[in-house]
Amino acid sequence: MQYIPNILFLIILALGIGYFTLNIKKLIRNIKLGKEVDASDNKGERWRNMARIALGQSKMVKRPIAGFLHIVVYVGFIIINIEVLEIIIDGLFGTHRIGLKVLPESVYGFLIGSFEILAVLVLVSVVVFWLRRNVIKLKRFLSSEMRGWPKNDGNIILYFEVVLMCLFLVMNATDTTFQNLGHGNIISQFIAPWFGDNPDTLHMIERTAWWLHIVGILIFLNYLYFSKHLHILLAFPNTYYGSVQPKGKFNNLEAVTNEVKLMMDPNADPFAAAPEGAEEEVPAKFGASDVMDLNQIQLLNAYTCTECGRCTSACPANLTGKKLSPRKIMMDTRDRLEEVGKNIDANGGEFKDDGKQLLGDYITNEELWACTTCNACVEECPVSINPLSIILDMRRYLVMEQSAAPMELNNMMTNIENNGAPWPYNQMDRLNWAKEE
Amino acid sequence: MSEELKVPTMAEYMAEGKQPEILFWVGSAGSYDDRAKKITKAFVKILHKAKVDFAVLGTEESNTGDVAKRAGNEFLFQMQAMMNIEVLNAYEVKRIVTCDPHSFNCIKNEYPSLGGNYDVVHHTQYIKELMSSGRLTLEGDTYKGKRITFHDPCYLGRANSEYDAPRDVLKKTNANLVEMKRHRSTALCCGAGGAQMFKEPEKGNMDINVLRTEDALETKPDIIATGCPYCNTMMTDGVKAKEKESEISVLDIAELIANS
Numbered sequence: 076m077q078y079i080p081n082i083l084f085l086i087i088l089a090l091g092i093g094y095f096t097l098n099i100k101k102l103i104r105n106i107k108l109g110k111e112v113d114a115s116d117n118k119g120e121r122w123r124n125m126a127r128i129a130l131g132q133s134k135m136v137k138r139p140i141a142g143f144l145h146i147v148v149y150v151g152f153i154i155i156n157i158e159v160l161e162i163i164i165d166g167l168f169g170t171h172r173i174g175l176k177v178l179p180e181s182v183y184g185f186l187i188g189s190f191e192i193l194a195v196l197v198l199v200s201v202v203v204f205w206l207r208r209n210v211i212k213l214k215r216f217l218s219s220e221m222r223g224w225p226k227n228d229g230n231i232i233l234y235f236e237v238v239l240m241c242l243f244l245v246m247n248a249t250d251t252t253f254q255n256l257g258h259g260n261i262i263s264q265f266i267a268p269w270f271g272d273n274p275d276t277l278h279m280i281e282r283t284a285w286w287l288h289i290v291g292i293l294i295f296l297n298y299l300y301f302s303k304h305l306h307i308l309l310a311f312p313n314t315y316y317g318s319v320q321p322k323g324k325f326n327n328l329e330a331v332t333n334e335v336k337l338m339m340d341p342n343a344d345p346f347a348a349a350p351e352g353a354e355e356e357v358p359a360k361f362g363a364s365d366v367m368d369l370n371q372i373q374l375l376n377a378y379t380c381t382e383c384g385r386c387t388s389a390c391p392a393n394l395t396g397k398k399l400s401p402r403k404i405m406m407d408t409r410d411r412l413e414e415v416g417k418n419i420d421a422n423g424g425e426f427k428d429d430g431k432q433l434l435g436d437y438i439t440n441e442e443l444w445a446c447t448t449c450n451a452c453v454e455e456c457p458v459s460i461n462p463l464s465i466i467l468d469m470r471r472y473l474v475m476e477q478s479a480a481p482m483e484l485n486n487m488m489t490n491i492e493n494n495g496a497p498w499p500y501n502q503m504d505r506l507n508w509a510k511e512e
Numbered sequence: 513m514s515e516e517l518k519v520p521t522m523a524e525y526m527a528e529g530k531q532p533e534i535l536f537w538v539g540s541a542g543s544y545d546d547r548a549k550k551i552t553k554a555f556v557k558i559l560h561k562a563k564v565d566f567a568v569l570g571t572e573e574s575n576t577g578d579v580a581k582r583a584g585n586e587f588l589f590q591m592q593a594m595m596n597i598e599v600l601n602a603y604e605v606k607r608i609v610t611c612d613p614h615s616f617n618c619i620k621n622e623y624p625s626l627g628g629n630y631d632v633v634h635h636t637q638y639i640k641e642l643m644s645s646g647r648l649t650l651e652g653d654t655y656k657g658k659r660i661t662f663h664d665p666c667y668l669g670r671a672n673s674e675y676d677a678p679r680d681v682l683k684k685t686n687a688n689l690v691e692m693k694r695h696r697s698t699a700l701c702c703g704a705g706g707a708q709m710f711k712e713p714e715k716g717n718m719d720i721n722v723l724r725t726e727d728a729l730e731t732k733p734d735i736i737a738t739g740c741p742y743c744n745t746m747m748t749d750g751v752k753a754k755e756k757e758s759e760i761s762v763l764d765i766a767e768l769i770a771n772s
Contacts, residue, residue, distance in 0.1 A: 323671025324621035328586045332626065335590040362584065391701040391724075396717030445714040448582050448706030449666040454697050470584030484583050487710040491588060495574030496540040497710055506570035508542075508549040509519035509556075 077169075084166035084289075091293030098300035102378060105416040109371040117319045124459065129314040134457040138385070141207075144200040148236070151197035152307070155190045155243065162289050172253065184258020191247065191262040194240045201236045208233075215384035218393075220403040225303065225382055232304050235295050242291060245270075246284035249277045306381035310458040313379040316372045317459025322450045325467060330359035362471025365432040366412045369465060376460040377408035386452035386462055392445040399445035401452035401462035407437035408465060434469055443469050444481060517556050521570040522603045532567040534638070535600070537610035537619065540575045541741035547748065548611075548741035554770035555611050555635055561770075562648040566609075572599050578618035583707035590626065593618075597628035611635040611766060613667035613740045614705075620672070634668055636678040636739050636765050643684055654772040655687040661733040662689070662765075663724065663747060664699035665740035678739050678765055685772050690731040700724045702746035709742050725750025729760075736762045 114121070127133045132149065136142035164173045174183045208216050208229055216229070247253055247263035249270050254260055260267070270280055299305050306313075337343050363369050386401035387393050393400050411433045419426050434440075446466045453461050473479040480488070487497045494502045525532050536559065541548040559566050577592030596619075600608075608630045610616050620632035633641075642648035660682055668674050675696045682689055694700045703713070703720025713719060725747060728736045736751070738744040741764070748762045 321617075321621055321672050323617035323667050325581060327590065327622060327625050331586045331590050335587065335594060339591070339594055361586065389698065391703060391720045392714070392716070394700070395703075395713075395720050395723055397714045399714070441714055444711070445716075446706050447666070447701045447703060447708050447720065449701035450670040451666075451698075451701065454670050467582070467584065470582075471586055472584075474584035475587060480583060480585075481711050483711040484707055487707070488580055488583065488585055488588055491575045491577070491580055491592065495592070496544055497575060497579055498540070498544055500544045502574070503571050505538075505543045505573060506519065506521070506568065508538075508544075508552055509517050509568075511549070 081167060081169050087290060087293065088163065088166070091296060095297050095300070098297070101416060101420075102300060102305075104419075105412050106371050106374045106378070108367050108412070108415065109369050109374040110367075112370040112372050114316050114372065120319050121315045121317075124317060124319070125311055125315045128317070128457070128459060129310040132457075134455075137455075137457075141383075144203055147193075147196050147200045148204075151193035151200075152236075155193055155197070155240075156292075157186070158190055158243070159289070159292060162285070166289060172250075175256075180256065180258055184256060187247065187253075187259035188261040191244065191259070194243050195262055197236060198240050201233050201240075205230065205233045215388040218384065218387060218400055218402070220400055220406055221382070221384070225406070228302050228304075229382070231298075232302065235291070235298070239288065239291050239295065242284045242288040246281055246288055249281040249284065251277055251281075303380065303382045306379050306458060309375065309379040313375055314459045316375060318461060322453055325464075328361065328471070330361065360472075361475035362473070363465070363468035364434040364472045364476070366408060366415055367426075368472070369408070369468060373461070373465055373468075374408070374412055376462075376465075377405050377412060379458055380405040380409065380460055381458070382406060383457070385455040385457065386460075389451040389455045391447055391449060391451065397442075397445040398439070399442040401466075404438060404442070404462045404465055405460060408433060411437050434472065438469065440473060440479065443473065446470075517553060518560070519556060519570075520567045521572075522567045522605075523570070523572070525567050526603060531604070531606075533565040534607045534609045534633075535603075535605045536566050536568050537576075537608050537612075537615055538568055538573060539610055539612035539615045539741070542611055543573070545741060545745070547745060551611055551741055551744065551764040551766050554764065555766040557770045558639060558642070558648065558766060562642045564642070564647070569599060569603075576615045576618045578614045578622075579707050579710065581618070581622070582705070589622075593623055593626050593628065597623060597626060600628060600630065605630055607631045607633065609633045609635055609638045611739075611741065611764070613665040613671070614742070617667040617671050634672075634674060634677065634739070636668070636681055637674065639681050639765065639769055640677045643681065648769075650684055650769070650772050652772045653686060655685040655735070655768065658687045658734045659690050659732060660685075660687040660735045660737050660768075661692055661728050661731040662695075662737045662739075663692070663702065663728060663743055664696060665738070665743050666699070666701050666705050668739055669699055670697055678737070681765055681769065682737060685768060687735075690733060692727040692731055694727055700727060702740075702743040702750075704742035704746045709745075719750075719753075721746035721750040722753050725754055729754060729756065733760060735768070736760060737768060738762060738764050740764075 132146055135145050161172065161174045165171055207213050244263055244266055247260060248266040251274060254264065254267055270277055299308065360368060366374060382402055384402050390399060390401050415426060418429055443466055446463070448463060450463060453463050490497050490499050494500060522535065538552055542552040574596055575592055576596065577589035580592065581589035608619060613634060616632055616634045619628065619630060639648065662678055662682060664675060679689065700723065701720060702724050728747065736747050738747055744762055744764055751757050751760050751762055
């Protein structure tokens, strides 16, 4: 009988971690629906980027207020989670505050004391975050793509954090042995009197807070997959796989290179039989109309996006009232990818055509054509997401597969084809400027 | 400019069996657009003043394909790129200077994997180089005390992280350099990039170049300095839209330096 709590704990822990693992596997499967992309270069620089941008939060502080508050929550969250280690050991082995048995009292007190201070700082920051979203109404949290679930998601995360931090403080405040220690109860000593001095009541509250705290953490862990909050995990791989090239460098499509080389080769025989094995090859599709046409890094980008909207708030098209919002491009990509994933789950592991695609059903031509390719969104993203690369791949599909460019752009391209300039001027007049007054 | 400019071509150099120091890539705007041609000529004037041995491709130059690529036409881009690379490689070109950040970015970053490897320099970087090596000196005080604000071209700044060269050059004019609230990596696009130059904007509540011009006007400038022919057009139009063209001029850095 005395092992019932331990067994119960083990079951809850296994369920929590098990379901989370299941969803992470699904996430990896979904990302792998995208095209493979070689990112084996510049390992050193990639690790440095991860350390600087994800771990070091270097881009967050570009906007000082949000950046500072974010660092508080981030540091608090990571450090306070050391406490979870103790909770798991205690839960599994039926110990109580195992830390006290392995660490000197003063060290343990110092650790828990720091956690308590951090917990309060996190609480304050989370309240400010909530005010920014719900009372101050910052413009970037009010765009049309933020209505409904994305707005609720943002608030739910904040409520989770408030509850978890409060439970942590209550758990400490009602733990009489810990309070009697006189170390580390920097904050909780002021809360302790609220709960009276009946040892049985205190013990019951302490146990309830302890259980709710660990259960809450496990629920939060499992909430991640359904939330924009995945960035707390994916920011790390995403900054690793982020581009290490100059931002202006757009990839050259290899499939196109092969065809252009063939076209320009005077010795190529247009009637030659296809080389052996070529008949099985599906002709390459140029550009992207759906998530499967995007590459794996672009899909990882979509899962990593935490919908902060810094990209959109810097986008010249969005700032001047156009429909384009780089954040929406990322949210649409993730929504469509999830839809495809669910389709695969429902159809025994195979995707059944659902008559929908990313282009048209989620992202419109109007949004794609409004982009100036200025890279402001890429520069702004605190976790190295590149919305521009998705926009470009979708433009490529529109132009090369559908010939659906706006009329003026078709004229411009015809001019380049005919006379090597975007305007209808004669190639032979190219040096006339030198002779003009 | 009254005197006719001497602009040698690569073909002429080749005929004499010589190689110029640099190839000046004029670009489509610089060759055909009336406003951009003035920038081209100003830069040639600087090259002559600094006694730079340069040549252009002239009628052998063709559009880089940059704008086609950004519009999504990878085919057209690669066709243009490969044709240009054939010409450039045939002349054994090593170093290219251009006044157009779009050509600069495209040849520098996107030509190499198609077989075109050159040392590509933006004209503001090249002018800075000429100044620091002492080949180009400014005598006049044309711009002393004038308020100049520099508009970062996306394809020089964010795209290639070059923010200092244009500013270093401008400082040499003894002008009073003032920054817009959005500058360097946070600079706002002029609205021409990504093939927008060649189409009407999508429906919105404002034109991007007008918004950017408002950024510039906040600094109360005498001159808005640019480093890109497309930015120049957009900012010029923006200044006109704000009816400030009698007070504020929009000039490329090449023009500013050629006049001082």
